[in-house]
Amino acid sequence: MPDNIAATLLDWYDLNARDLPWRARPGANATDPYRVWLSEVMLQQTQVATVIPYFEKFTARWPDFAALAAEEDAEVMSAWAGLGYYARARNMLACAREVARLGAIPDTEAELLRLPGVGGYTAAAVAAIAFGRRAVVVDGNVERVVSRLFALSDPLPGAKPQIRALTDSITPDARAGDFAQAMMDLGATICTARSPRCLLCPLRSACAAFAGGAPETFPVKTKKAAKPQRYGTLFWFERDGQVLLVQRPDKGLLGGMRALPTGPWVESPPGIEGAPVAVEWRILGSGITHVFTHFRLDCALAVATIGAQEAVQGIWWPVAEIESAGLPTVFAKAVEAIRRAR
DNA sequence: AAGGCGTGGGT
């Protein structure tokens, strides 16, 4: 049966593979390891439709490892703004520079695993897709497809070792990269989380969850804790057509990104505590809401347009060019709300 | 080794 699953899925993939910019077109050059690696980093916890415009922008501007490695940090972080999980961008740049130093990206899973920002999934994916090696590629799609194929009752994340072993058992020696991409295409388009389209699925006859009549109940997962609510204040301080920005520290939330000055993000509304300068702040009537991975944030917006004469620590950025500052989405939302309020 | 770490889409 394992042989049958791989062969059936690869036949389906040959007819139904999605046309994605990091995949080699039929008759085109072989897959470019740089493009495969870059796409895999961008795709970590991020959907294909979100990644595509960023991938096009990055590859047009930085077509290979050397070009990316030579770029300044701030330019790369700014280009990444809005894509989220900003540690990926810092690790991506460190990885590009390591690859430039090595001369080429390694072509084995074990060596790939040592690169910054390359974990078990990405190492296996690059080894298989870019270099044709047999590797067991397990992402969220594969976890879902496999847990349904075998109707696994053990909940995630505890079931990960079992899922990896089962994925290994159905991974073919040849075309492991296509097999991995086929599993992910299947998971993204047919074996979806909420309403799987089982009648279109090439693996329907091999699927224990389909046979059991409730495929959407797999994979079983342990419940997640509710997100806590936090509150804060964002400060818009403008002088002579320029607004005050800050550079956030490299570690932690939104690390290494330019940002509006903020006070602390705490359990109850803090007022203007943490303001970058002691002036008369005007609190706008409505603030912004933003949801991060592990907490929900309601922020008041404090505005001061009267010039203070004392020196202020930070980055003065032209208000007319604020879109080019590379602000994370939470701050872009604030900028838009402030613009509408004035 | 469990929790920190973004954002947008889907239901």
Add this chain to the structure above:
DNA sequence: TACCCAAGCCT
């Protein structure tokens, strides 16, 4: 609405 989820990695 308020969740859940998405081509995970790092510490």
